[in-house]
Amino acid sequence: xxxxxxxxxxxxxxxxxxxxxxxxxxxxxxxxxxxxxxxxxxxxxxxxxxxxxxxxxxxxxxxxxxxxxxxxxxxxxxxxxxxxxxxxxxxxxxxxxxxxxxxxxxxxxxxxxxxxxxxxxxxxxxxxxxxxxxxxxxxxxxxxxxx
Numbered sequence: 001x002x003x004x005x006x007x008x009x010x011x012x013x014x015x016x017x018x019x020x021x022x023x024x025x026x027x028x029x030x031x032x033x034x035x036x037x038x039x040x041x042x043x044x045x046x047x048x049x050x051x052x053x054x055x056x057x058x059x060x061x062x063x064x065x066x067x068x069x070x071x072x073x074x075x076x077x078x079x080x081x082x083x084x085x086x087x088x089x090x091x092x093x094x095x096x097x098x099x100x101x102x103x104x105x106x107x108x109x110x111x112x113x114x115x116x117x118x119x120x121x122x123x124x125x126x127x128x129x130x131x132x133x134x135x136x137x138x139x140x141x142x143x144x145x146x147x
Contacts, residue, residue, distance in 0.1 A: 028096075028099070029095065029096055029097070029098045030098075032094050032098040032113065032116070033094055035116060035121075036077040036094075036121075037077050037078065037079050038076070038146065038147070039074055039075070039076045040074065040077070040121075040144035040145065040147070041073070041074045041144065042073045042074070042075065042142055043120060043145040044141070044142070044143045045062065045140075045141070045142050045143075046060075046140070046141045046142075047060070047061040047138070047141075049137070049138055050135075050138075051134055052135055074147075075144065077092075081093060083103060091104040098113070099112065099113055100112055101113060109125060110125070111123040111124060111125045112124045112125070112126070114141070119145055119146040120143060120144060120145040120146065121143070122141060122142065122143040122144075123141070123142055123144075124139065124140070125138075125139070125140045
């Protein structure tokens with residue numbers, strides 16, 4: 001009988017803890033807007049060009065991990081929804097799902113948020129064009145780490 005009380009008590013406590021830890025829906029747009037605010041050094045930068053589905057190895061541009069080097073490129077996202085890089089200020093917006101960042105450039109550019117982690121995030125920009133019979137696809141990936 002004594003073991004039954006402990007098992008019952010354990011099940012009740014597990015249920016209470018499970019209910020208390022229930023996931024609540026989060027407004028992703030608001031979360032991403034607040035998450036981005038601050039200075040972010042570029043941790044890695046990769047630019048690839050595909051021609052008819054094959055990577056053009058002569059057109060690969062990378063900046064491999066930048067380990068806390070303050071001389072490297074930093075960007076800043078402000079609460080006023082502006083993006084600052086190398087002295088240039090650009091307005092940006094986050095879509096309703098919090099999955100894309102739209103920069104007000106000419107032409108407008110949309111970057112997909114690949115992932116958000118505690119102190120870093122990654123965005124990707126993809127553009128495709130057809131030149132004659134060749135299909136060119138351009139992919140830029142940038143990973144930022146928090147200061």
